[in-house]
Amino acid sequence: MPTSTEQKRILVISKNPTLESSINSAINGQTEFLMLESPNLAKGILPTIAELQPDVILLDFEYQARGFFDLVDKIATEYPGSAVIVILPESEMSNSERVILSGARTFIVNPFKQENLLTTVRRVMELMVRNQTGSVQPTLNVLARPKNTFTVFSPKGGAGTTTVATNLAISLNKVMREDVLLVDGKYLFGHVALCLNLRTANSLTDLITHVGMLDQRLIKQVVVRHISGVNVLPSPNSISEAQGIRPDDLFKVIQALQQVYPNIIIDGGSHLNENTVTYMDSSDKVLVVLNPDLASLRDVRQFMEISQTLSYPPGKIFFILNLTGRKADVKREEIENILKMKIFGKIPADENSALSSLNEGVPLVLKNPNHPISSAITDIAKDLAKLIKKANQDYLESHKVETSEILTKSSKLG
Numbered sequence: 001m002p003t004s005t006e007q008k009r010i011l012v013i014s015k016n017p018t019l020e021s022s023i024n025s026a027i028n029g030q031t032e033f034l035m036l037e038s039p040n041l042a043k044g045i046l047p048t049i050a051e052l053q054p055d056v057i058l059l060d061f062e063y064q065a066r067g068f069f070d071l072v073d074k075i076a077t078e079y080p081g082s083a084v085i086v087i088l089p090e091s092e093m094s095n096s097e098r099v100i101l102s103g104a105r106t107f108i109v110n111p112f113k114q115e116n117l118l119t120t121v122r123r124v125m126e127l128m129v130r131n132q133t134g135s136v137q138p139t140l141n142v143l144a145r146p147k148n149t150f151t152v153f154s155p156k157g158g159a160g161t162t163t164v165a166t167n168l169a170i171s172l173n174k175v176m177r178e179d180v181l182l183v184d185g186k187y188l189f190g191h192v193a194l195c196l197n198l199r200t201a202n203s204l205t206d207l208i209t210h211v212g213m214l215d216q217r218l219i220k221q222v223v224v225r226h227i228s229g230v231n232v233l234p235s236p237n238s239i240s241e242a243q244g245i246r247p248d249d250l251f252k253v254i255q256a257l258q259q260v261y262p263n264i265i266i267d268g269g270s271h272l273n274e275n276t277v278t279y280m281d282s283s284d285k286v287l288v289v290l291n292p293d294l295a296s297l298r299d300v301r302q303f304m305e306i307s308q309t310l311s312y313p314p315g316k317i318f319f320i321l322n323l324t325g326r327k328a329d330v331k332r333e334e335i336e337n338i339l340k341m342k343i344f345g346k347i348p349a350d351e352n353s354a355l356s357s358l359n360e361g362v363p364l365v366l367k368n369p370n371h372p373i374s375s376a377i378t379d380i381a382k383d384l385a386k387l388i389k390k391a392n393q394d395y396l397e398s399h400k401v402e403t404s405e406i407l408t409k410s411s412k413l414g
Helices: 017-027 045-052 068-078 090-101 114-134 161-176 204-208 216-222 247-260 274-281 294-309 332-339 351-360 372-413
Strands: 008-013 033-035 056-060 083-089 106-110 149-153 181-184 231-233 264-269 285-290 317-324 343-348
Touching: 008 017, 008 045, 008 114, 017 033, 017 114, 045 068, 056 068, 056 114, 068 083, 068 090, 083 090, 083 114, 090 106, 090 274, 090 294, 106 114, 106 274, 114 247, 149 161, 149 274, 161 181, 161 264, 161 285, 161 317, 161 351, 161 372, 181 247, 204 216, 204 247, 216 247, 247 264, 247 274, 264 274, 285 294, 294 317, 294 332, 317 332, 332 343, 343 372
Parallel strands: 008 033, 008 056, 056 083, 083 106, 149 264, 149 285, 181 231, 181 264, 285 317, 317 343
Antiparallel strands: none
């Protein structure tokens, strides 16, 4: 993998001359990229990748009808230094989630605008370089400023991400006694506003459409204040608005929000796509919600395999076990043995109370703070607050060391 100053080697794998020409037209002339010549794939794709060592592989979905997802998985597993971007026809959008699950870094829909292709490639390479340099210990041991951003996600639908994210944001706001922003990251069919009984036309789309001119004033005009004290950024109000959201714009919005709010909780939902991965990339931790059943465990194990291809550092993913305490549940100890990781927090099952809370638009931690679910989420918020405070303290301490070492070196020089 190159450093941020080296040319990025781009390999196109396609049987479509028109598509290849369109990609070449976009990439050629960009000094930071080096287009590799169209390879002779007679000896196979994997040996070709081993020989050429590309940084980015633009892989046409229509190149190989059978075994395409297995091919992506093999490339991602055997050549983690080569980021796979799948060129996905509009007619195959239903396969977008499987593309990501197979290990592709992202996908771009064909037909595409040249600037969108360039932005996607640059974004992927930026993340690859950042993850590479982030794993190297800095000379002065200086830590990056904590973003205190947490994405709540589950690979299994119905696991309870919205309930967890909403109640956790309110509890964290109470524990930390400082601003918390709750973002509805389910840009299709988000329910955060419904859970909070918020009636507003404001949404994430208002920031996306002004992505080039975001400032604190605009952000605070769009973000809605809930009676609990939590700040809320609702999901788009229509499917047509949501379909226009691009990962690069979303990344810029999250960066801007992190400059305004000290703590951010994102409801990432259960649909794994390029925007969900953008939320995760922008987060300090990913809080994976799972249920104590075999279907949920299977999906989580598959997600953990995918997370390895995303180059996430150890300790980025935490597990929250939701809907516990039923007779047929898989036991916590068994789950930890299967996943080979400890459970960060657990929440008891009480579907009736949770459903009643949703229908009333009053989160359970507000409606009944002494309910076992409320107590469990408050405990998780307290543990999360400890992590936040430690990360902030470590950051400040590292900069004290940096300042001290710089002053020492300066005094020796003069």
